[in-house]
């Protein structure tokens with residue numbers, strides 16, 4: 714029997730919304746410990762502004778999201794709930810920023826803000842870097858023929874698992890717009906879609922939370938996909954249902 718999965722789209726430091734999703738995950742897994750929880754990456758960057766110990770930060774949300782992720786990870790381990798954290802292009806950028814101050818130019822200001830929020834209490838930085846290092850480029854279920862990835866895959870590769878890491882992190886329309894029939898149902902984030910793309914061989918779940926205030930959560934039960942969306946007030950709507 715197929716297992717149920719809950720997969721969180723690109724969080725991008727939206728702590729106000731993510732807290733509701735974390736609570737939802739805790740309540741679902743308290744009832745059913747067999748649910749697997751997945752994250753498709755882009756946890757930080759462009760996060761919420763706010764106060765931290767009396768000081769204002771342009772992005773404190775990214776820090777708070779990491780803290781919540783670490784709490785969740787501890788909870789999964791304690792309760793023996795399976796999970797996976799994938800790497801997004803923003804994780805690679807953030808790690809590069811801490812490593813040598815260099816990164817994709819257009820994100821520099823956002824990364825500076827994220828780094829400042831993390832350095833508000835710098836002991837979290839090595840923990841974040843360790844977390845990023847442990848993230849996977851993809852997660853695959855060969856039995857159910859499911860592939861989870863941040864950006865996408867190279868449609869020209871016979872075995873799409875041989876795609877270059879740049880594809881896993883960055884792929885856009887040449888991947889999801891391809892006429893090829895993929896051998897897996899590829900679940901991906903990275904590209905904001907007002908209407909989620911749900912096809913037999915691909916599901917795009919990033920709704921662009923940092924722009925519109927709604928963060929998507931895919932519930933996948935066998936081949937049945939349902940996309941829920943949460944806002945900071947804790948409202949939950951169904952964006953897609955099969």
Ligand SMILES: [Mn+2]
Pocket residue numbers: 723755801802803863882902903904
């Ligand atoms: Mn991305």
